[in-house]
Amino acid sequence: MSKIKGSNAERELLNMLWGASWAAMRSAGSGSMHFPSPDLLAGNGIRRLAIEVKATKADKKYFQKDQIKQLSNFSQYFGAEPWIAIKFSRDWVFVNPEDLEDTGQNMVFHKKECENKGLDFDTLVRS
Amino acid sequence: MSKIKGSNAERELLNMLWGASWAAMRSAGSGSMHFPSPDLLAGNGIRRLAIEVKATKADKKYFQKDQIKQLSNFSQYFGAEPWIAIKFSRDWVFVNPEDLEDTGQNMVFHKKECENKGLDFDTLVRS
Numbered sequence: 050m051s052k053i054k055g056s057n058a059e060r061e062l063l064n065m066l067w068g069a070s071w072a073a074m075r076s077a078g079s080g081s082m083h084f085p086s087p088d089l090l091a092g093n094g095i096r097r098l099a100i101e102v103k104a105t106k107a108d109k110k111y112f113q114k115d116q117i118k119q120l121s122n123f124s125q126y127f128g129a130e131p132w133i134a135i136k137f138s139r140d141w142v143f144v145n146p147e148d149l150e151d152t153g154q155n156m157v158f159h160k161k162e163c164e165n166k167g168l169d170f171d172t173l174v175r176s
Numbered sequence: 177m178s179k180i181k182g183s184n185a186e187r188e189l190l191n192m193l194w195g196a197s198w199a200a201m202r203s204a205g206s207g208s209m210h211f212p213s214p215d216l217l218a219g220n221g222i223r224r225l226a227i228e229v230k231a232t233k234a235d236k237k238y239f240q241k242d243q244i245k246q247l248s249n250f251s252q253y254f255g256a257e258p259w260i261a262i263k264f265s266r267d268w269v270f271v272n273p274e275d276l277e278d279t280g281q282n283m284v285f286h287k288k289e290c291e292n293k294g295l296d297f298d299t300l301v302r303s
Contacts, residue, residue, distance in 0.1 A: 070253070072250050072254035074203050074214070076203070076204060077202035077204050078204065085199075090217055091254075093255070094252070094253065094254070097254075126197070126198070127199035127221070
């Protein structure tokens with residue numbers, strides 16, 4: 050995924066979160082830091098979400114194991130739920146790290162598993 | 177304050193927070209967003225801090241009222257404590273928004289008030 054496509058997806062999700070009355074903030078990015086950080090942090094006064102954001106036109110999305118581990122670690126230290134947001138073409142799905150499939154070398158989520166394992170945006174922010 | 181000096185102060189405080197076992201994240205900045213956002217968000221699993229970071233070599237620091245209001249609003253929506261971190265030359269002080277003095281046009285904090293009103297870093301993160 051290009052950085053631009055990723056940034057656009059982050060901005061779109063930021064808008065969706067504020068539109069649903071969540072406060073959300075984009076990270077300055079890993080380029081300037083030695084520390085793990087999710088792409089977005091969101092809170093509604095009760096829950097906090099640490100979100101890694103990806104966009105793809107393919108029917109599956111791969112993740113490096115280290116990236117998922119950093120998301121889980123940050124979430125645990127901060128006190129937030131770890132979530133992976135994937136935009137498949139036009140459709141967003143929100144996945145728990147433990148719902149990714151371990152291929153041995155890395156982690157993957159298939160678009161066809163959206164209905165079984167993923168949440169849509171409304172369910173994520175209202176659950 | 178120059179943007180560079182501000183970024184350096186943000187990075188220094190980010191390091192201090194991780195060193196004190198808090199997870200912390202820098203904001204992508206207001207340039208790319210229409211939404212309010214603090215400079216840093218930090219959490220330790222129990223408390224969350226939304227922090228506006230400033231550095232100055234003067235003996236007082238002025239703030240725009242709108243900036244302080246945005247910090248308070250974000251903190252309320254997110255569910256975090258609002259804090260203003262000021263680095264006076266080498267010394268950090270952490271101040272509540274309500275401890276700033278209202279000059280009418282803007283808000284100000286004087287270095288001489290550090291002992292009465294401000295917290296030092298250790299007290300902030302351990303209180």
